[in-house]
Amino acid sequence: MNIRDKVAVIGVGCSKFGENYDMSAEDMIVAAASEAYADARIEPSQIQAAWVGTLSSAMAGNALADPLKLFNIPITRVENYCASGMDAFRNACMAVAAGMYDVVLALGFEKLRDSGQRGLGTFGTHPVIGYGTTAPSLFAMAANRYFATYGIDKRALAKVAVKNHHNGTMSPKAHFQMEVTEEQVLSAPLICSPLGLFDCCPTTDGAAAVIVCRADIAKSFRPDPLLVKGIGLAVTSGEPYLKPGFAYTGFPATAQAAQSAYEQAGMTVKDIDLVECHDCFTITEILNYEDLGLCKKGEGWRYVEEGRASIGGEIPVNPSGGLKSFGHPIGATGIRMIYEVAQHLWNKAGARQVKNAEVGLAHNLGGPGSIGCVTILASS
Amino acid sequence: MNIRDKVAVIGVGCSKFGENYDMSAEDMIVAAASEAYADARIEPSQIQAAWVGTLSSAMAGNALADPLKLFNIPITRVENYCASGMDAFRNACMAVAAGMYDVVLALGFEKLRDSGQRGLGTFGTHPVIGYGTTAPSLFAMAANRYFATYGIDKRALAKVAVKNHHNGTMSPKAHFQMEVTEEQVLSAPLICSPLGLFDCCPTTDGAAAVIVCRADIAKSFRPDPLLVKGIGLAVTSGEPYLKPGFAYTGFPATAQAAQSAYEQAGMTVKDIDLVECHDCFTITEILNYEDLGLCKKGEGWRYVEEGRASIGGEIPVNPSGGLKSFGHPIGATGIRMIYEVAQHLWNKAGARQVKNAEVGLAHNLGGPGSIGCVTILASS
Numbered sequence: 001m002n003i004r005d006k007v008a009v010i011g012v013g014c015s016k017f018g019e020n021y022d023m024s025a026e027d028m029i030v031a032a033a034s035e036a037y038a039d040a041r042i043e044p045s046q047i048q049a050a051w052v053g054t055l056s057s058a059m060a061g062n063a064l065a066d067p068l069k070l071f072n073i074p075i076t077r078v079e080n081y082c083a084s085g086m087d088a089f090r091n092a093c094m095a096v097a098a099g100m101y102d103v104v105l106a107l108g109f110e111k112l113r114d115s116g117q118r119g120l121g122t123f124g125t126h127p128v129i130g131y132g133t134t135a136p137s138l139f140a141m142a143a144n145r146y147f148a149t150y151g152i153d154k155r156a157l158a159k160v161a162v163k164n165h166h167n168g169t170m171s172p173k174a175h176f177q178m179e180v181t182e183e184q185v186l187s188a189p190l191i192c193s194p195l196g197l198f199d200c201c202p203t204t205d206g207a208a209a210v211i212v213c214r215a216d217i218a219k220s221f222r223p224d225p226l227l228v229k230g231i232g233l234a235v236t237s238g239e240p241y242l243k244p245g246f247a248y249t250g251f252p253a254t255a256q257a258a259q260s261a262y263e264q265a266g267m268t269v270k271d272i273d274l275v276e277c278h279d280c281f282t283i284t285e286i287l288n289y290e291d292l293g294l295c296k297k298g299e300g301w302r303y304v305e306e307g308r309a310s311i312g313g314e315i316p317v318n319p320s321g322g323l324k325s326f327g328h329p330i331g332a333t334g335i336r337m338i339y340e341v342a343q344h345l346w347n348k349a350g351a352r353q354v355k356n357a358e359v360g361l362a363h364n365l366g367g368p369g370s371i372g373c374v375t376i377l378a379s380s
Numbered sequence: 381m382n383i384r385d386k387v388a389v390i391g392v393g394c395s396k397f398g399e400n401y402d403m404s405a406e407d408m409i410v411a412a413a414s415e416a417y418a419d420a421r422i423e424p425s426q427i428q429a430a431w432v433g434t435l436s437s438a439m440a441g442n443a444l445a446d447p448l449k450l451f452n453i454p455i456t457r458v459e460n461y462c463a464s465g466m467d468a469f470r471n472a473c474m475a476v477a478a479g480m481y482d483v484v485l486a487l488g489f490e491k492l493r494d495s496g497q498r499g500l501g502t503f504g505t506h507p508v509i510g511y512g513t514t515a516p517s518l519f520a521m522a523a524n525r526y527f528a529t530y531g532i533d534k535r536a537l538a539k540v541a542v543k544n545h546h547n548g549t550m551s552p553k554a555h556f557q558m559e560v561t562e563e564q565v566l567s568a569p570l571i572c573s574p575l576g577l578f579d580c581c582p583t584t585d586g587a588a589a590v591i592v593c594r595a596d597i598a599k600s601f602r603p604d605p606l607l608v609k610g611i612g613l614a615v616t617s618g619e620p621y622l623k624p625g626f627a628y629t630g631f632p633a634t635a636q637a638a639q640s641a642y643e644q645a646g647m648t649v650k651d652i653d654l655v656e657c658h659d660c661f662t663i664t665e666i667l668n669y670e671d672l673g674l675c676k677k678g679e680g681w682r683y684v685e686e687g688r689a690s691i692g693g694e695i696p697v698n699p700s701g702g703l704k705s706f707g708h709p710i711g712a713t714g715i716r717m718i719y720e721v722a723q724h725l726w727n728k729a730g731a732r733q734v735k736n737a738e739v740g741l742a743h744n745l746g747g748p749g750s751i752g753c754v755t756i757l758a759s760s
Contacts, residue, residue, distance in 0.1 A: 003480055049613075058459040062750055064617030072636050074613035076467050079457045081440040087456050091471050233429075233454035238442030331651055359690035362599050370442055 002264050006097040007213035008218035009041025010211050012339040017206035017327040018175045020112075025056075025111035026067035028207035032332075033068050033107060034344055036209035040103075041221055047211075048101040049074040053108035054090030055081065058333035064107060081279065081366030083233075084108060085208070086334025086373040090210050092233045093158060102214050108336070109207035110329035135280065136192040136200055138368055143194050143283035145248035149298070154194045156301035157282035158185035161198040163310055164279060164318050168325025170352035173325030175204045190354075194286035199282040205329025208335035218380070226345050229376040230269065230361070231360070232260025236369045249298075253372030254291035254365060261361070261374040262293075269293040272315055272376070273357040278365035280321040285309075289317065292363060311352055319344065319352045334373060337362035345379050382644050383503075386477040388598035389757060390591050391420025392719040397586035398555045399706040405436075405491040406447035408587035411489060411520050413448050419538035419551060421447035421601050427591075430456040433468030433488035434711035435461065444487060455533035459711075461746030462660065463613075465588070466753040470611045476550040482594050488716070489587035490709035494736040498596025515553060515660065516572040516580055518748055521665040523574050534574040536681035536734070537662035538565035541578040543690055544659060544698050548705025550732035555584045555707030579662040584707025587603075588716035598760070602618040606725050609647065609739070612640025618750045633744060633752030634671035641741070641754040644675075649673040652756070653697055654724055655719035658745035659702040665689075668677075671695065681685070691732060699724065699732045714753060717742035725759050 013035025015028040024312045037044055051329055052075065053062045061075030078088040087107030092106040147153055162182055166173040170292040188196035219224030234256035237243065262268060275292065279285035280323075286300035294315055295303045308314035320340040323333060341360035343349040393415025395408040403411075408507045417424055432455065438632055441455030458468040472486040524652045542562055548554040560578055566575035598605035614636035617623065635696030642648060653670065659665035667682035674695055688694035700706045700720040703713060721727040721740035742752040 003478065006478070060463075060613035060618075060751055061613075062461075062747060065750070066618050071616050072614050072632070073472075074611070075615040076471060077459045078439060079459055080455075081442075090454075091456060092476070094475040094478040094480055095471070097479065098383065098386070098474040100474055100477070162499055166461060233441075233456070234461075235441035235445040235453050235455040236451050238440070238446050252452070335450075367440055367442060370445070370631040371440055 001095055003097050003231060004225050004229050004264050004266065006215055007093045007228040008213055008215045009228065009338065009342060010213050010218055010221045010225050011036045012342045013039060013040065013209040014043045014339045015207045015335055017204050017329065018172050019113045020205035021113065021206065022224050025109055028205060029064065029067045029107060029109050032207040032209040033105065034371050036211050040211040041254065042103065042211060044068065047073065047105045050094060050107065051088040051092040051106040052077050053084035053334060054110055055084055056110065071304055080371050082330050083334055083364040083366030083371040084331040086337065086362065086364035086375060087140065088255050089210060089335055089375065090233055093228050093231060094297065096212055096214055100257060102217060104212050106212060106371060107207065107209040107333060108331040109330045110335055111204050111205050112203050112329060113354040127278055136195050139283055140192040140195045141247050142287065144164055146283060150248055150301065152301050154186065156286065158182045160226065160279065160282035160285045161172040161185045161324060163304060164322040164324040167319050167352055168321025169222040170350060171321045174321040174325050176201055176325045179314045195281055199279050201328040203324035204329045206327060206329035206332045206336065208332045209268050209271065210338050224346060225380050226342055227380050228379045229378050230261035230264030231375045232257035233373045234235045234260065236370045238367055241336060248286050250291050251365060251372060253370055254288060254363060255370035257374040258292050263375050267376060271359050272321060272361045273319045273359050274341065274354040275315055275361045275363065276320060276340050277317055278327060279318060279324050282324065284365065285317065285322065288363060292361065308352060311354060316354045319349065319354055334364035337364060338375065340378065341377050345377060383473055383477050383611060384609050384644050384646065385607050386595055387473045387608040388595040389608065389718065390593050390598055390605050391422065392417045392722045393419060394553050394716055394719045395513065395587040396553050397709065398621050400585035401493060403585065405489055408585060409444065409447045409489050410618040412587040412589040413485065416591050416752060420591040420720060422483065422591060424450065424499060425447065425481050425617065427453065427485045428483055429475060429630050429647055430487065431468040431629040432457050433464035433505060433714060434490055434491065434604045435459060437463055442457045447632040453515045460751050462710050463746030463751040463753045464711040464742035466742065466755060469715055469718060469755065470613055470753065473608050476592055476594055484592050485589060486592060486715060487587065487589040487713040488714055490711045491641065492583050492584050492709060508539040516575050517523060518571040519661040519663055520575045520630050522667065523656060527661060529629055531535055531679065532681050533565065536666065536685065537579050538562045539684045540659065540665045541565045541586045541661035543684060544704040547691065547699050547732055548701025550730065551701045551706055553596050554701040554705050555582055556705045559666050575661055581703035581708040584709045586709035586712045586717040587616045588712045589622060589660045589720050590715055590718050604726060605760050606722055607760050609758050610641035610644030612637035613753045614640065616750045618747055630667050630671050631745060631752060633750055634668060634743060637752035637754040638672050645756045646687055647756060650688055651739050652741045653739050654699060654734040655697045655720065655743065656696055656700060656720050657743040659698055659704050660708060660745065662704065664745065665697065665702065672743060691734060696734045699729065699734055714744035717744060718755065721757050725757060
């Protein structure tokens with residue numbers, strides 16, 4: 001049960017994230033893939049297989065084949081709710097580890113702000129809608145339970161928003177480059193109590209790409225490939241919020257996926273230099289700290305308040321700005337996290353650079369908290 | 381680029397196919413998986429990871445996790461148009477070959493005849509609809525071009541319908557157990573000229589499952605595991621029918637996938653004892669004969685007319701009854717083909733048994749002919 005050191009990341013790319021009314025899904029796919037090809041020093045013809053993560057309906061491998069003219073090779077479309085991107089990356093890594101392919105592409109995308117296009121805009125129903133709820137209302141329940149359990153209030157959430165918006169100002173490709181103050185966050189319009197506007201990630205268009213290859217040939221492409229140390233995926237019941245036994249103060253799928261990734265990597269949280277995690281809502285980031293083992297249960301709110309999640313802190317979390325500020329084009333997010341971790345491990349993250357970063361963890365969450373995916377990458 | 385002999389099939393299962401108004405998607409999933417568990421002599425708790433193939437919108441791993449109570453393990457949803465099932469199987473095989481898991485489940489399903497259920501019934505748009513066409517109208521163009529190129533007429537298509545309906549009478553789980561005569565086929569209502577009612581596969585509910593494990597431990601489960609010899613997947617442009625250069629008389633994605641599978645297996649078509657292929661329309665089966673190398677280009681119509689595709693013929697094709705008679709629940713079909721090939725290799729196919737079958741080929745086609753997937757299985 002181990003993928004450690006069999007597979008390497010040799011290039012990453014990312015389109016501008018935002019309300020890209022001037023870009024089609026195809027435009028963003030081409031932007032992300034082209035940057036990844038250049039970063040990996042490869043030609044498109046060297047791609048032997050591909051995986052695409054998206055929540056859009058019935059896209060199939062043609063979602064990549066046509067815009068990228070990647071014809072006559074295998075392309076699989078993976079969908080796993082909001083964790084579609086990282087699970088596409090995971091399946092790509094396993095295929096390379098199996099010896100089936102030497103160099104492959106994993107790409108995630110979503111076009112959410114403009115759904116008039118054929119095919120690419122037919123966004124399926126988000127799973128939580130089927131329960132008569134919305135994403136904010138479900139995560140609001142988690143926030144209220146967390147508050148009641150640990151005796152805190154929404155000021156804790158605001159710290160996450162302030163931190164991630166600050167980080168976003170240093171992320172040129174992020175949806176927002178805009179500081180927010182704690183007062184602004186706390187006085188923003190309520191979306192679903194206690195979550196206000198700045199507690200929720202935006203609706204964003206974007207695409208991100210990663211080039212994966214056999215670890216033993218990676219240095220023929222670049223001197224500093226990144227090694228995949230472990231990837232865990234776990235699926236729990238899709239109806240946790242409706243079940244009496246669900247605690248609401250964490251997502252077991254995240255904890256399970258993290259445990260699997262740490263075990264594969266032979267690492268603990270002490271080895272991690274930075275984390276990109278799934279802050280679809282501010283409360284989610286606090287729960288993620290605890291589920292990923294950055295701090296104890298019930299102490300996540302302290303972790304951000306004490307600055308331990310800030311750049312320069314104990315383990316910087318979401319130096320990119322996170323979903324909160326970088327945006328959350330569903331299928332793109334998990335790959336965008338790999339992109340961000342790579343920027344830091346390659347010391348290319350500019351003003352938001354986490355110093356001396358050698359090991360990074362990325363965490364993608366899907367559905368009503370039922371899908372957790374965790375990847376650990378390290379410098380070689 | 382090889383998966384040969386690394387992975388084994390140790391159990392298969394299949395729900396009844398048909399207009400299953402009395403079964404939910406969950407019911408069919410449980411029926412298929414339970415049969416596969418029993419066939420493999422395993423308990424559900426031995427499943428370490430799973431893949432699910434379906435075209436239904438935004439299902440994620442929860443499509444399997446909840447009905448099967450397969451919690452806390454990785455489950456990936458794969459979608460590749462009508463080839464979703466076989467590509468789910470392919471990704472499962474690669475993960476096992478990578479050493480990530482020992483025993484995994486691949487399951488495909490679709491609920492097409494009753495879409496009132498939450499989630500499971502939200503069937504995405506078939507890709508061809510986006511082009512302002514329907515599946516019958518696209519494949520009718522191929523039929524007309526084939527007729528014009530080779531100077532034949534729709535009597536050739538009727539031979540396929542007669543053969544596959546005959547085979548279906550011996551398939552207890554098939555949608556139809558009903559002989560049709562050539563006269564009935566030729567006088568049936570036109571769906572899209574030249575394709576009549578009996579040239580088109582039906583709209584079917586169903587699920588099918590396969591248990592995949594490491595080849596080196598397969599005999600600890602059963603004495604006669606089947607070995608995966610090769611799996612090819614190829615994606616061509618999603619708009620072949622709209623492009624002037626497209627020949628219409630074959631699907632390059634099928635030919636490419638077959639070539640890859642044959643190469644991995646170290647085999648040629650001469651080694652194949654039976655074929656399950658994607659006869660979504662009768663013309664498609666004739667084109668498949670040619671694309672898979674069973675006969676030369678332009679001779680597919682003769683292949684069926686001369687009885688070479690019949691049970692007892694040169695290479696029996698679709699002894700199950702095929703999509704035509706067994707039915708085509710989109711995501712289930714590719715896995716159902718693996719199920720059928722396994723019945724023959726295990727000498728359990730009853731009245732439709734292909735004698736002395738040791739090597740079988742299964743072929744799944746997706747979208748407007750743009751996705752081809754081919755698997756070769758052999759007795760160990």
